[in-house]
Amino acid sequence: MDIALALAWIRALAAAVERHRDELTALDTAIGDGDHGANLSRGFTAVTAALDAPDAPEPATVGAVLTRTGTILLSKVGGASGPLYGSAFRAMGATLDGPTATPAELADALAAGLAALRDLGGAVPGDKTVVDAWTPAVAAFRAAAPAGLAAAAAAAADAAERGAEDTVPLQARKGRASYLGPRSIGHRDPGAASTALIFRALADATHSAGG
Numbered sequence: 152m153d154i155a156l157a158l159a160w161i162r163a164l165a166a167a168v169e170r171h172r173d174e175l176t177a178l179d180t181a182i183g184d185g186d187h188g189a190n191l192s193r194g195f196t197a198v199t200a201a202l203d204a205p206d207a208p209e210p211a212t213v214g215a216v217l218t219r220t221g222t223i224l225l226s227k228v229g230g231a232s233g234p235l236y237g238s239a240f241r242a243m244g245a246t247l248d249g250p251t252a253t254p255a256e257l258a259d260a261l262a263a264g265l266a267a268l269r270d271l272g273g274a275v276p277g278d279k280t281v282v283d284a285w286t287p288a289v290a291a292f293r294a295a296a297p298a299g300l301a302a303a304a305a306a307a308a309d310a311a312e313r314g315a316e317d318t319v320p321l322q323a324r325k326g327r328a329s330y331l332g333p334r335s336i337g338h339r340d341p342g343a344a345s346t347a348l349i350f351r352a353l354a355d356a357t358h359s360a361g362g
């Protein structure tokens with residue numbers, strides 16, 4: 152991954168958030184407070200505005216793109232997902248201090264993002280949160296990393312989407328949805344669904360860049 156691809160990833164993600172905004176809102180209306188689509192839309196609109204600003208500093212590292220993204224998400228998104236995703240992107244950015252990153256380095260960065268999510272939110276797999284999509288995605292990415300970035304990103308996106316789907320039968324044990332107890336069963340977790348967008352955007356941007 153180079154800096155251009157990191158920027159393409161974030162732009163693809165911002166576009167995906169807009170396309171899926173109403174779906175994320177609907178998921179969060181079912182088991183939360185209905186703001187997840189609006190929260191992420193506000194955040195990623197601010198992220199793209201900052202990246203496209205005429206006076207935006209030229210990022211010198213892959214990590215700088217992700218760190219700046221995380222910082223803006225922290226300040227704009229609010230809710231549970233703002234601090235979670237903001238910290239995850241900042242943690243990823245902190246590990247990528249060169250102008251390019253190998254698939255193995257990116258696997259480490261994604262794992263650092265997951266660690267930040269888990270440290271901050273205290274969720275473990277099975278709690279029906281972002282962690283349920285992020286965990287299998289990181290494992291799939293790492294397993295496929297020797298085959299190259301395109302293969303790793305595609306495997307991670309597939310795994311994240313399966314992970315999000317697998318939250319449907321779970322009862323939420325963290326976040327707002329946990330207040331519903333067993334009534335949270337039967338719905339896809341909104342944060343797991345948006346995490347799947349993060350990994351699908353990485354796969355799409357990598358594919359568009361030619362692998």
Ligand code: ADP
Nearest residue numbers: 187230231232272274280281325326341342343
């Ligand atoms: P809020 O719940 O404050 O309205 P959002 O609607 O933006 O925030 O985000 C909700 C999502 O945040 C949930 O679907 C879940 O995936 C995630 N989430 C909530 N609490 C936690 C937590 N403690 N650990 C991990 N993820 C969490």
Ligand code: MG
Nearest residue numbers: 183184186187
């Ligand atoms: Mg919400």
